[in-house]
Amino acid sequence: MLGLTALELARIQFGFTISFHIIFPAITIGLASYLAVLEGLWLWKKDAVYRDLYHFWSQIFAVNFAMGVVSGLVMAYQFGTNWSYFSAFAGSITGPLLTYEVLTAFFLEAGFLGVMLFGWNKVGPGLHFLATIMVAIGTLISTTWILASNSWMQTPQGFEIIDGRVIPVDWLKVIFNPSFPYRLAHMTVAAYLATALFVAASGAWHVLNGRATAATRTMLSMALWMVLIVSPLQIAIGDAHGLNTLEHQPAKIAAMEGHWENKPGESVPLILFGWPDMQAETTRYAIEIPYLGSLILTHDLNGRIPGLKEFAPEDRPNSTIVFWSFRIMVGLGMLMLLLGVSGLWIRWRKRLFDAPWFLRFAVLMGPTGLIAILAGWFTTEIGRQPWIVYGIMRTKDAVSNHSALTLSTTLVVFIVMYAAVFGTGISYMLKLVAKGPQPHDGGGHGPDEDGQSKRPARPLSAAPDTIDPSIVS
16 A cells, blocks of 8 residues: 555554544543533532533433544554554553553442443442443543553563563562652643543533523533633643653654754754754755753753764654644644633623633534544554564564455554544534533432432332232232
């Protein structure tokens, strides 16, 4: 296919499936916590708006959760089908970590998800709220195990190589590897930020279209508070993550900045825009700000970072892709901060729901959280190349022995199937969003209007307390 090698096709196929997959867990993580907050507010204030918002977003959560599970299964199978040598080499570490995710997070979510989605009128308020909280915690535990595995591939430690295979010798070092805390914080906050933008866009869209109900105004207001708080926090976490990456993966930082070499007596400039040319070993058309690169990357006006020329050509990431994916992520992050700050200003002027330009801005920002997550993952994963386990195993040594024809055929099948299945799912989810929050007729937890309890009953509790003798006579 298009002259691509089997290795390139395997990477494209995995990149395609994981790009689809990561969208759904990100929204799942954010919505699960948002639902816990909404139910907590409902129980505390008894305001029907929070109840209605809970039921509205729980429908979207259910669809999103299901698509995340399906796409995750497909991705997991590829470790065995397309990356069998990697699985044989590092499976003693990645296998248990992913198994722990199933045994802890997935079982926790599976145990409480049914109660959360279908138990509103069947269990008491305390149990239902507990179920919602447990599902939210389960999504965070799942994130922890998956990022522990991915972070170990980025900054491996706590292992030995015996007979050509990785053997764990210290699980605490394996899990809490140098990049793990930064990556976990960065991804978790990214999920919350992406969800807040999605919720804000939904609320703004309804307000713009003349449906400024108490529910749509409330979800817009809550989401904008979240954007205001989380966007600067994410920038700070990203800065700390960058310092950690400079320490452990300096070639990735050099590729992100399009920085080829250090000049005597000069600090590192920040290249705002340009075109890194891997063949010519230069960044063409560079627009630079002197000293700013050193200040941002090292927190020192005279700081230095290694240039790409200091690494062997076969050890360099593709700077062209990484340079631009990083700038897309950062640029969108600045727009998110602008949305949060401008929302605060509009709120102060008492025009949060009466400024069409701002509402349109919020709608346009709806998908940017997910786009930024994708751009960030492209930066992280392509910037790790040519390694699948950084400094230990090269990607070309990890791919299975499939022909280019086989991989191109399966790639086409994946594209068609994903377009059909997930296109339908996403379309249905957007229709639910367009419908908007509706008043929930089921009331709150506890007895129905006819006095029947909504709490779970014993198997025979429907029988009368006394038995009519004529029944058994």
